[in-house]
Amino acid sequence: MKRIYVRPELCTGCKSCELACAVEHSKSKNLIGAMMEPFPPHPRLYIEAVEKSSFDFFKIPMTCRHCDPAPCIAACIPQAMHRSASDTVTNVGGKNACIACGMCVMMCPFGMIARGTSPDGKIMALKCDLCPDRSAPACVSACPEGALLFLEGDDFAHQKRQRASTALTTANQLGEETLVQAQQE
Amino acid sequence: MERSISLDSIQMLKITKEMGIDTVWDRYEKQQPQCGFGETGLCCRHCLQGPCRIDPFGTTGPKLGICGASADTIVARGLARNIAAGTSSHSAHAKHLAHTLLKWSRGEAPDYGIRDQQKFYRVLDRVGISREDKTDQQLAGELAKLCLEEFSEREEAPVWLKTTITKARMEKFEKLGIVPLGLDSVVAEIMHRTTNGVDADPINILLASIKCAIADYSGMYMGTDLSDILFGTPAPVMSTANLGSLKVNAINVAVHGHNPVLSEIMVAEAMKMADEAKAAGASEGFNLVGICCTGHEVLMRHGIPYATNSLSQELAIVTGALDAAVVDYQCIMPSLPEVAKRFHTAIITTMPITKIPGATHIEFDEEHAGEKAREVLRLAIEAYKKRDPAKVNIPESRNNAMAGMSAESILSVLSLLDANDPLKPLIDNIVNGNILGVCLFAGCNDVKITQDKFYVTLVKELAANNILILCTGCAAGSFARHGLLTPEATEKYAGPGLKAVLTALGHAAGLNAPLPLALHTGSCVDNSRAASIATAIANKLGVDVSQLPVVATAPEAAMEKALSIGTWAVAMGLPTHVGVVPPVTGSPLVVQVLTQTAKDLLGGYFIVEPDPKLAAEKLVAALKERRQGLGI
Numbered sequence: 001m002k003r004i005y006v007r008p009e010l011c012t013g014c015k016s017c018e019l020a021c022a023v024e025h026s027k028s029k030n031l032i033g034a035m036m037e038p039f040p041p042h043p044r045l046y047i048e049a050v051e052k053s054s055f056d057f058f059k060i061p062m063t064c065r066h067c068d069p070a071p072c073i074a075a076c077i078p079q080a081m082h083r084s085a086s087d088t089v090t091n092v093g094g095k096n097a098c099i100a101c102g103m104c105v106m107m108c109p110f111g112m113i114a115r116g117t118s119p120d121g122k123i124m125a126l127k128c129d130l131c132p133d134r135s136a137p138a139c140v141s142a143c144p145e146g147a148l149l150f151l152e153g154d155d156f157a158h159q160k161r162q163r164a165s166t167a168l169t170t171a172n173q174l175g176e177e178t179l180v181q182a183q184q185e
Numbered sequence: 186m187e188r189s190i191s192l193d194s195i196q197m198l199k200i201t202k203e204m205g206i207d208t209v210w211d212r213y214e215k216q217q218p219q220c221g222f223g224e225t226g227l228c229c230r231h232c233l234q235g236p237c238r239i240d241p242f243g244t245t246g247p248k249l250g251i252c253g254a255s256a257d258t259i260v261a262r263g264l265a266r267n268i269a270a271g272t273s274s275h276s277a278h279a280k281h282l283a284h285t286l287l288k289w290s291r292g293e294a295p296d297y298g299i300r301d302q303q304k305f306y307r308v309l310d311r312v313g314i315s316r317e318d319k320t321d322q323q324l325a326g327e328l329a330k331l332c333l334e335e336f337s338e339r340e341e342a343p344v345w346l347k348t349t350i351t352k353a354r355m356e357k358f359e360k361l362g363i364v365p366l367g368l369d370s371v372v373a374e375i376m377h378r379t380t381n382g383v384d385a386d387p388i389n390i391l392l393a394s395i396k397c398a399i400a401d402y403s404g405m406y407m408g409t410d411l412s413d414i415l416f417g418t419p420a421p422v423m424s425t426a427n428l429g430s431l432k433v434n435a436i437n438v439a440v441h442g443h444n445p446v447l448s449e450i451m452v453a454e455a456m457k458m459a460d461e462a463k464a465a466g467a468s469e470g471f472n473l474v475g476i477c478c479t480g481h482e483v484l485m486r487h488g489i490p491y492a493t494n495s496l497s498q499e500l501a502i503v504t505g506a507l508d509a510a511v512v513d514y515q516c517i518m519p520s521l522p523e524v525a526k527r528f529h530t531a532i533i534t535t536m537p538i539t540k541i542p543g544a545t546h547i548e549f550d551e552e553h554a555g556e557k558a559r560e561v562l563r564l565a566i567e568a569y570k571k572r573d574p575a576k577v578n579i580p581e582s583r584n585n586a587m588a589g590m591s592a593e594s595i596l597s598v599l600s601l602l603d604a605n606d607p608l609k610p611l612i613d614n615i616v617n618g619n620i621l622g623v624c625l626f627a628g629c630n631d632v633k634i635t636q637d638k639f640y641v642t643l644v645k646e647l648a649a650n651n652i653l654i655l656c657t658g659c660a661a662g663s664f665a666r667h668g669l670l671t672p673e674a675t676e677k678y679a680g681p682g683l684k685a686v687l688t689a690l691g692h693a694a695g696l697n698a699p700l701p702l703a704l705h706t707g708s709c710v711d712n713s714r715a716a717s718i719a720t721a722i723a724n725k726l727g728v729d730v731s732q733l734p735v736v737a738t739a740p741e742a743a744m745e746k747a748l749s750i751g752t753w754a755v756a757m758g759l760p761t762h763v764g765v766v767p768p769v770t771g772s773p774l775v776v777q778v779l780t781q782t783a784k785d786l787l788g789g790y791f792i793v794e795p796d797p798k799l800a801a802e803k804l805v806a807a808l809k810e811r812r813q814g815l816g817i
Binding site for chain 1: 218220221222224225238241242243244245246766770771773
């Protein structure tokens with residue numbers, strides 16, 4: 001199952017993902033249209049700043065992990081929060097409607113659920129739905145740096161192994177060359 | 186999205202794809218997606234505490250910048266700086282011409298001269314320089330000095346403003362406190378008041394932006410005046426357009442940029458040096474072609490073919506037949522040397538303020554104009570010798586184009602119908618409804634829009650509605666490259682009333698055919714020519730420009746200069762359409778002021794409409810509203 005994976009070292013903090021996410025979750029689905037809607041849209045992922053030094057910050061994209069088992073599902077009293085057929089954790093289309101009680105907001109270990117107003121004007125819990133109308137979530141498509149990826153877990157791990165093994169190979173070659181050079185001298 | 190509807194562009198883009206050459210369109214794709222904060226104007230980088238961004242939705246993100254500036258303040262400040270940048274460009278252009286005239290007056294620039302003495306005298310009379318007992322040299326010196334004084338700060342309105350607009354317009358500007366006191370000083374004022382901690386009132390900043398745009402108008406008017414004095418006022422001339430104007434048996438040299446100061450000399454020297462070109466093997470000698478506004482300057486004064494607009498400038502190199510591109514300033518892509526590496530083209534920069542890594546720099550100065558032009562042409566000969574015939578792909582598309590419809594030449598054509606009162610036939614035909622109104626097409630090509638599609642669709646719609654079309658800059662280039670500056674286009678696309686008028690004028694002018702569908706009024710700086718016609722009509726009727734059925738459009742606007750021009754068109758009282766959404770949507774207040782409040786204050790206002798058919802409907806409606814106001 002594809003999930004959003006993050007490479008925080010590539011994030012520049014431009015917040016294009018936040019904008020694209022909000023627009024995708026608006027009625028008009030375009031930036032200017034979304035700004036003029038009566039209930040402006042709310043992003044469902046966030047760029048968090050973590051202090052690196054007194055003058056610099058790490059910029060960390062935070063996204064819903066769609067956990068399994070998911071604490072938000074366990075905490076949902078009206079059983080609005082559920083796991084959809086496409087393996088997405090969502091409170092839209094559940095057994096009952098979301099009542100905005102905020103249980104899921106408190107339970108999410110990552111702080112990825114917010115209480116806010118939907119584009120229809122309904123107060124409810126707002127969270128990532130992996131953009132069901134798109135082939136890849138809007139945030140991933142919007143990232144200019146490739147810091148957000150939409151992949152199978154195996155593929156993400158494989159890419160990471162490839163980068164690590166490439167680095168290892170380069171280091172190894174350099175070591176051998178240094179050895180040969182030393183022997184020649 | 187298709188990249189272009191221009192056949193020569195399409196053909197060259199196939200080659201860039203095959204050869205793996207990146208052009209502006211590829212770079213645009215690589216920039217996707219573009220940042221929404223920048224798109225909406227909600228990013229501020231005016232101090233070192235930033236960058237600050239405002240949440241356009243006001244849901245989770247900040248509503249104020251670090252200093253406390255709101256979305257409205259940030260958007261207004263950003264637009265003000267855009268307009269100041271555009272103004273500084275046109276002002277630099279005019280100053281360059283003023284310096285040239287001053288050097289000539291001192292005998293330091295012998296390759297120049299007064300080419301239109303009548304206009305010279307008309308301008309002197311208009312700006313109030315007495316001609317009594319003075320030589321042309323003395324007068325040129327006085328005029329040039331007056332021009333240069335216009336840029337510093339005085340205690341009164343610029344001469345090129347107060348002597349060129351209607352009295353009512355001037356009074357309106359005074360009442361609103363938007364009369365600039367110097368053409369450069371207002372740019373400095375904008376930089377000051379938009380820096381951290383100065384002006385935070387969005388309305389006050391927008392009024393200052395309009396003041397700056399009025400300075401832009403004055404500088405452009407001066408630029409046109411000086412160009413005509415130094416190089417001659419354009420008269421109707423037939424030439425060709427498109428990349429098909431390049432010749433396989435000639436040394437093809439493109440002049441590209443904006444100012445005629447260098448290109449005029451290039452034209453003269455290329456004729457003198459034809460033998461050198463022939464000796465190098467080019468049987469047809471030099472073939473000069475134009476790109477961008479420099480292209481229009483030499484097209485309308487010498488009938489030099491117009492190769493292409495600025496957006497497709499790289500594609501001229503891809504023909505494999507362009508031996509040199511000689512550039513001055515503005516709209517020159519820094520990518521030219523990179524594309525040229527794949528061919529033999531010499532990219533030659535000539536201005537101290539415009540150097541490009543990878544290009545050859547031959548610094549041009551007016552004192553040694555001819556000598557420098559010859560040096561450039563010899564470099565083109567050397568490059569020609571390295572041309573690879575296997576890489577030559579000159580597109581077949583080539584259209585005829587009639588240019589040179591300056592205000593003076595439009596009046597002289599009109600005077601063939603009524604020698605005593607040349608404006609009368611035009612006004613009569615507007616009143617009787619043969620002509621619904623006038624639309625000035627201006628602006629750029631913008632990579633965000635399929636090249637030329639908006640222009641061509643919109644102009645056909647408007648012409649079918651009997652709207653008289655004037656065009657400048659890349660709008661004129663677009664029409665030239667699509668065969669719309671021809672009598673045939675009038676036959677095909679003009680509504681019956683417009684066709685009758687253009688036919689009568691064309692026959693009176695001895696063309697034996699109608700005037701072209703769109704009248705080529707000049708380069709971008711020459712938008713002042715259209716303004717001067719509107720002012721003349723308003724003065725004759727005893728009304729203000731804001732009452733006339735005249736509109737403007739920049740459907741494919743791209744540059745900061747286009748924002749300055751659009752804003753002064755609004756200030757002059759014209760409903761002004763733009764087809765590309767400028768970075769102001771982050772502030773509903775700024776949008777409201779530009780599109781609505783401006784109408785109450787100035788009569789002119791912006792119409793933002795990215796759909797060509799809807800844009801046509803809105804422009805037609807604006808013209809009809811004006812007609813109703815005049816009771817016609």
